[in-house]
Amino acid sequence: MAEDVLVGxxxxxxxxxxxxxxxxxxxxxxxxxxIDTGAACPSP
Incomplete structure (x- = not known):
């Protein structure tokens, strides 16, 4: 994401x-x- 051309x-x-x-x-x-903190995704 930090260097991707399409994202940029x-x-x-x-x-x-x-x-x-x-x-x-x-x-x-x-x-x-x-990511470094576990990439937790909240559940609905």
Whole structure:
């Protein structure tokens, strides 16, 4: 996620499109922290 080109498109979507908030680096850091802490998924 932190380096994937397709994911990175969200921050550079092209003319007329609004980029997603935050940064790709921050997304990578959040996902790494989630994985490092067990990657728990809440159940409904």
């Amino acid at each position: 498109w969200g921050w550079d979507p092209g003319p007329g499109l609004e980029p997603v908030p935050g940064t790709q680096r921050a997304l990578g850091e959040l996902i790494r922290a989630w």
